[in-house]
Amino acid sequence: MIKRRPKTFFSKAQIDIQFNWVFILLIGAIILSFFVGIAIWYKDTQEQKITGQIVLELESLLKAAKESPKTARETTLPDITLTFTCSPDECSDYGCASDFSGGGISRSTETEILFAPLTLSGTTLISWALEWQLPYKIANFLYVTADSVRYVIVYDEDHQETAIAVTSLLAENSYITKETIRVKQPSDFSITDKNDAYVRIVAFLDTGSLSENVIDNALDKKEWDIIYVDGTEDSGTITFSDGDAIYVGLPALLGAIFSSDLAFYQCNIKKAGLQATVVGEVYAGRTAALYDSFLADPEKSYCRYYYEESIQEAITSIANELVDEAPSVTTISTAVSTLEDNNAYAVIKGCSRVY
Numbered sequence: 001m002i003k004r005r006p007k008t009f010f011s012k013a014q015i016d017i018q019f020n021w022v023f024i025l026l027i028g029a030i031i032l033s034f035f036v037g038i039a040i041w042y043k044d045t046q047e048q049k050i051t052g053q054i055v056l057e058l059e060s061l062l063k064a065a066k067e068s069p070k071t072a073r074e075t076t077l078p079d080i081t082l083t084f085t086c087s088p089d090e091c092s093d094y095g096c097a098s099d100f101s102g103g104g105i106s107r108s109t110e111t112e113i114l115f116a117p118l119t120l121s122g123t124t125l126i127s128w129a130l131e132w133q134l135p136y137k138i139a140n141f142l143y144v145t146a147d148s149v150r151y152v153i154v155y156d157e158d159h160q161e162t163a164i165a166v167t168s169l170l171a172e173n174s175y176i177t178k179e180t181i182r183v184k185q186p187s188d189f190s191i192t193d194k195n196d197a198y199v200r201i202v203a204f205l206d207t208g209s210l211s212e213n214v215i216d217n218a219l220d221k222k223e224w225d226i227i228y229v230d231g232t233e234d235s236g237t238i239t240f241s242d243g244d245a246i247y248v249g250l251p252a253l254l255g256a257i258f259s260s261d262l263a264f265y266q267c268n269i270k271k272a273g274l275q276a277t278v279v280g281e282v283y284a285g286r287t288a289a290l291y292d293s294f295l296a297d298p299e300k301s302y303c304r305y306y307y308e309e310s311i312q313e314a315i316t317s318i319a320n321e322l323v324d325e326a327p328s329v330t331t332i333s334t335a336v337s338t339l340e341d342n343n344a345y346a347v348i349k350g351c352s353r354v355y
Helices: 011-066 157-170 212-218 250-258 262-295 298-307 309-322 329-348
Strands: 073-091 096-102 105-108 119-133 137-146 149-155 177-182 198-204 224-231 235-240 243-248
Touching (some): 119 250, 137 250, 224 250, 235 262, 235 329, 243 329, 298 309, 298 329, 309 329
Parallel strands (some): 198 224
Antiparallel strands (some): 073 096
C-alpha cells in the first residue's frame, strides 16, 4: 500500500510571509542607512562650518595680536586641531608659501612672520607679538602656541646670561606653560612628566650634552624635543634636531623656541629678511633725501654728515645680510652700532633722526 504525503495547503502562504519579512527588513535597513548617512553628513557639515568660523576668527585674532606688540592673549576655542605650514623653498620677493588651517579650511600667511608648532590641539590658544628692531623696527614677530605645550628652559653657569634674558622675556607672558631649571652640569638635569601634549626643551648648554634616554624615560614616551642655544642676547646659533640656524636679536631667538623645526624657523626668518629689504629701502631713501636737504641748507649744512653715504650703506647692508642664507652677524652688528651712535649724535646736534 502506497502512502501519500499529506498536502501542505499553507506552504505558499508561509513562503509569502517570510518573503514579506525579508523585504521589510531590507527596506528598513535601506531607510535606516539613509537617515544615518544624512545624520553623519549633517554632523560633518556643521563641524566644518564651525571650524571655518574658528579659522576666520583666528585670522582676525592673529592680526590683532600682531598689531599689539608685547600684548599676550589667551583665547578659548572649540577642540580642533590647527596646522601651520611654511616652505622656505617657495618664496617670492614679498613672502613665502605658508598658511594655517583647520577642518579643511585654510588661510594664507604668506607675508606674516608667525612662529608656531606644526600642529596645535586643545581649547586654549596663546598668541603673543614682539617688535624686531635692528636698530629700527623691521617687523612684528607673532608667536602662537597652546597651554598644552610646555617649554622647559635649562641652563648652567656658563650660559646663564642669555638664558636669564630669555626667561625674563617669557615671564611677560603669563599664559605660556613654562619652567626654568638651572644645573651645575648637564648630567644633573631631570624632568617630570606632567601629561603635556608636547614638551620643548630649550638647552643653554653644550650641544648634545643632555641624555635623550633619560628624558624619554622620564616623559613616558610622550612627544618632546630639544633645541640647543649658543650665543648672546644679540646673536648666536640654534641647533635643531635637523640642523643649525643663526639668530639675530632675542625676538628671533624666541622665534626658534616656538618653531616646530629648522625649516619652519628659516622660512619665517626669510619673510623677516624680505620685509627688512622693504623697510631698509625706505630708510635709505629717506637718509639720502635728508643729506641732499641739509647740503642745501647753509645754516645746518653740518647735519649732512649724519646722513652721508656710509650711513646709507649701513642701512642697506643690514637688509642684504638678513636675506642671505648665511648672514654675517659681524656685519649686521657693526652696522647696527654705527646707526645707533650716529642717531644719538644727530639728536644731540639738533638734526633729524636717521630712524
